[in-house]
Amino acid sequence: MNKFFKVILVAGFYVLSSCGAYFNQPLMQKKARTGEFSSSTKQLLDLPPAAQPVEVAVYNFSDQTGQYKGVENGSTFSTAITQGATTILIKALEDSGWFVPLERENFSNLSTERGIIRNTKEEYLRNLNPNEPALPPLLYAGLLLEGGVISYDTNIVTGGIGARYFGLGGSAKYRQDRITVYLRAVSTNNGEILKTVYVSKTILSQALDASFFRFIKFQRLLEAETGITQNEPVQLAVKDAIEKAVHDLIMEGIKEKFWGTKQGADEDSRLIGKYDMEKKEEESTLLYDRLFVDREHDNSVGVSGGISLIDGDYSTKKPGFMGRLEYERRFARYFSVGLVGTIFDVNNGNQYSNYYGSVDLNGSFDLLPDDDLTPFLYAGAGLVVDGVSPDTGGLEFGDAFFKFQYGAGLRYFISSHIGLKLYVEHNILASDELDGITNGKRDDHYYNFGVGINYNFSFQRNNKILQTR
Numbered sequence: 001m002n003k004f005f006k007v008i009l010v011a012g013f014y015v016l017s018s019c020g021a022y023f024n025q026p027l028m029q030k031k032a033r034t035g036e037f038s039s040s041t042k043q044l045l046d047l048p049p050a051a052q053p054v055e056v057a058v059y060n061f062s063d064q065t066g067q068y069k070g071v072e073n074g075s076t077f078s079t080a081i082t083q084g085a086t087t088i089l090i091k092a093l094e095d096s097g098w099f100v101p102l103e104r105e106n107f108s109n110l111s112t113e114r115g116i117i118r119n120t121k122e123e124y125l126r127n128l129n130p131n132e133p134a135l136p137p138l139l140y141a142g143l144l145l146e147g148g149v150i151s152y153d154t155n156i157v158t159g160g161i162g163a164r165y166f167g168l169g170g171s172a173k174y175r176q177d178r179i180t181v182y183l184r185a186v187s188t189n190n191g192e193i194l195k196t197v198y199v200s201k202t203i204l205s206q207a208l209d210a211s212f213f214r215f216i217k218f219q220r221l222l223e224a225e226t227g228i229t230q231n232e233p234v235q236l237a238v239k240d241a242i243e244k245a246v247h248d249l250i251m252e253g254i255k256e257k258f259w260g261t262k263q264g265a266d267e268d269s270r271l272i273g274k275y276d277m278e279k280k281e282e283e284s285t286l287l288y289d290r291l292f293v294d295r296e297h298d299n300s301v302g303v304s305g306g307i308s309l310i311d312g313d314y315s316t317k318k319p320g321f322m323g324r325l326e327y328e329r330r331f332a333r334y335f336s337v338g339l340v341g342t343i344f345d346v347n348n349g350n351q352y353s354n355y356y357g358s359v360d361l362n363g364s365f366d367l368l369p370d371d372d373l374t375p376f377l378y379a380g381a382g383l384v385v386d387g388v389s390p391d392t393g394g395l396e397f398g399d400a401f402f403k404f405q406y407g408a409g410l411r412y413f414i415s416s417h418i419g420l421k422l423y424v425e426h427n428i429l430a431s432d433e434l435d436g437i438t439n440g441k442r443d444d445h446y447y448n449f450g451v452g453i454n455y456n457f458s459f460q461r462n463n464k465i466l467q468t469r
Contacts, residue, residue: 038240041095044247048261048271050098057104057141058093061086061183061242064148081149081179082235085242089145089183092239092246098259102141114138143194144186147245149238151180156202167214177203179237183245185253194258197248201241205231251275295369296416297456300328304421304452308344311446313432313439314352320345322448328364336364338378344448352435358384358427360405372413379406384429401431407448419454 063081070080082088086105093099103110118135154177162171184196209227216222253259254268255275261267308322321344328338340360347353360382368374384401409423425448434444 036236038236038243040240040243040247044092044096044243047096047098047247047250048263048267051260051262053098053100054143054259055100055102055139055141056093056143056145056185057102057188058086058089058145059104059107060148061089061145062148064150065152067152070154080152080154080234082238084235085149085238088235088239088242089246092243093145095243096246096250098250099143100139102139104141141188144188145183146186147181147183147196149179149241150182151178153178153180160207168212170208170210173207175205177205179203179234179241181238181241181245183242183249185249195249195252195256197245197252199241199245199248201237201244203232203234203237205229248275248279295330295333295456297458298330299458300330300419300454300456302326302328302421302452302454304423304450306448306450308346309447309449310346310348310435310444312346312348312435312444313437314348314435316349316351318347318349320347320353322450324448324450324452328454333369334366336366338362338364340382342448344446346435346446348435352437354386354436356384356386356434358382358403362405366411374411375408376411377406377408379404381405382427384427384434399433401429401434403427403429411454417456419456420452421454422451424449 062085063079063083065081067080069078090101090105093101114135121135155175156178157176158174160171160173163169178200180198180200182196182198185194186192187194207227207229209225211223211225213223214221250259251271254261255272261271302325304324304326306322307319309319310317322342323344324340324342326338326340328336330336338361340358340362342358342360343355344358345353345355360380362378362380364376364378366374366376382403382405384403386399405425405427407423407425409421411419411421413419426445427448428445429443432438432443434446
């Protein structure tokens, strides 16, 4: 009984800790509520008032993907994207306060109703009141808004993790879909397309599950499982993308001076500056949230430090100090060449200790040259020089050893000028005398582990200054 209680306790603890949303299950009906804001709704509502709202007409902002909702078995005629994108767009235009949306989607219904009103006034009310005013004319739009949801890509990213041991296990899975929206403004005066904006939005689905399966005694099996799945509503994703598109269209219109804020030019400039900064960051972000970096500088100087670890003929091996200065020149998109000067400590404890200097020439290859975080590989050859006199212990250049080195690391660009890097390097000497003794068949070698900072620059500006003098 005691063992059974322990099993139940472990299973219960695992269920509660692995799936925190377990007690958030919908166990009863809920009343209707006001629809949720998307992540772009507040940005749209916080816009300053327009100097003069623009009358716009939206005839059809439709699902142009032609996709149907996927099912595991059989077929379905349910569409993957909401067919009410026009209604969502009209609501976004209304919320912004910058546009006066006019009814055009069901214009036939409006025309029919106005015809009924007109006939009623002519046939009945005018006989009772000859001064009955005529039906006012319809507003006409200065802009037409066109476009639609043009793509719905499923499973652009999928993955997960799980483990199971002795009947106890759990897993987590995720999936990302993506929708794309295009919105364009067309002048009704001459049919010119004034601006087109393009917005994409990812849709996240997640699943967590945990299970327990074990025989606790002969012919007594305990089995328990739980899980939860969360899917971001497609309708909410479409709403978010459309509201972002409306916001961007307003900003583009301010830049082109099609319209402006009630506060005037200063507020327009503030909005444009903020929008351009956000747009530059968003346009630099590639698919899968990879941030694109424009490598406008071909030269780099850097400093780094870390530890050096000798693997030689002595049994005692302790970490030693390592400091480095380097210059690197990029010759192609993926390839650069660097000159490196290093001071490092060979530390074998009480058995041997000495300081050395090295000069290396490396060729480096960036695996993702356009990303802000990129792995890199490098290799080259160099020369190690003994830096301490064996007699006086002072600084004195002694024996020199030829070596080969290769390494790998990560670069992270904080800005176009400043970058950080982390690396590990293996140095293989063509001699077995680095630690002062010759023993065995293998030559001495050592490892460098470092972290550093680089400053990227270009000589182009200096050349331009010299040419103008």
